Amino acid sequence: MLVIANKVVGKILQIMFSGEYSEINVPSAASVINRLSDRYGAPTTTTRAFEESDDHLFSEFPHPLLPTVGIEIELPHRELDPNLSFVMPRGTDYDQLDDSKREQADQIFDGIDNTWKPRMTDLAEAGLIIGDDSFSELIFPPYYSSNELNQLVSYLYEAGLVPNGRELPLHITLGGIDASSEPLHLQRLARMVELLDGTTDRRLHEPLMGSMSHWVQKDKRGYLERRPSELAGDEHSGVELRALSARSSEQLTKVTWRAQWMGACLKAWLEASNPERANSVNTVPFDGYERGAMIDTWISLTQFFDNIYKINDAPLDEAWGAPMDRTEFWLKHHVMCSTNLINMPQKKQLCEVVDGVLRDIRGVTLRHYGSRLAMRGELTD
Secondary structure (H helix, E strand, C coil): CCEECCCCCCCCCEECCCCCCCCEECCCHHHHHHHHHHHHCCCCCCCCCCCCHHHHHHHHCCCCCCCEEEEEEEECHHHHCCCHHHHCCCCCCHHHCCHHHHHHHHHHHHHHHHHHHHHHHHHHHHCCEEEECCCEEEECCCECCHHHHHHHHHHHHHCCCCCCCCCEEEEEEEECCCCCCCHHHHHHHHHHHHHHHHCCHHHHHHHHCCCCCCECCCECCCEEEECHHHCECCCCCEEEEEEEEECCHHHHHHHHHHHHHHHHHHHHHHCCCHHHHHCHHHHCCHHHHHHHHHHHHHHHHHHHHHHHHHHCCCCCCCCCCCCCCCHHHHHHHHHHCCHHHCCCHHHHHHHHHHHHHHHHHHHHHHHHHHHHHHHCCCEEC
16 A cells, blocks of 8 residues: 655645636645535545545646546526426526516525525635636636545535536536647547536537537537636646536546546547557557556547447547537437436446446556656655
8 A cells, every 4th residue: 555755745736717717726625625514514425436545646646647637517597496497498588587487586596596605605715616607606626636526526415515416517627638739539538528427418408409509608519628827737738528417426426537537548649659659568668657558548448439439420530510510420429428328238338348447547557656656765655
């Protein structure tokens, strides 16, 4: 068992939000939970997804290929009080309501404000960022290990600070990934995360209800490439996956774990030379063994998912663009991500296959990276 030595470099991450947000220090998950526990109770359960106690290695000694992971969870009024959908069906504006319906909507809005505004205040005081919009948005700072993020997510669900069982819009930002020259690989990453229980058909269909020209607000592909000023610390690139949903603590923690480790494999492939991509075994030095394994894993994942999508006549090796550009591809992807298929044996088997691959690459990284740190005297037995 590896134990972190006390001489860990205590680097303070800072998030830079251009325009809307000011610079802040990133609070640890433990500090946020501690500030909330007096009012909402101490955590009684912990959801670790597939992670183990020694994952603190990646928090204290960030691996250069493991992207930071941060999330945003939106809390739309319709999800905070489902009764609003009966008064204002989707696609209906408040101004379109008659006096009776408007009075009912006002009562629902007042009830939401009375319940949730104090909670948002508590979350802000505990260290999270609260977005200012027609709904509330919880912005979680990026962490080097998804385990720390997932501990915080688990607590907020347990404490009722995130509603359980609702389809909440979710964004995941992976820092340190620059795929500007390889957009098809970002498309692959986005579709993989979505298909692996990261989204639902309803979440995907929402932006198409009014117009086929838009995609999940502010972008048409389901992801955004982020600028340095929008990312944490000294990151100069990143990608935000936007077409996702948060439905439970277990589902969300698994999705963030998958996104971070698939992102690490993509990052390794992007930064590899052409000879390394062609034959990592003979070209990647042994002291970077896990880098070669990540390169091979990304190649295997892309081949695996390319075959799945070709069988469904939605090839991932072609640019999809907006839903209006390749409507037939998007509709087939919607069906593949259908809520009705999430619990089907085929979908569970798909998730289990990919999770097994990612657990293997995580184990390889832990062993080889941890051994190198131990040889340098940074870890003690």
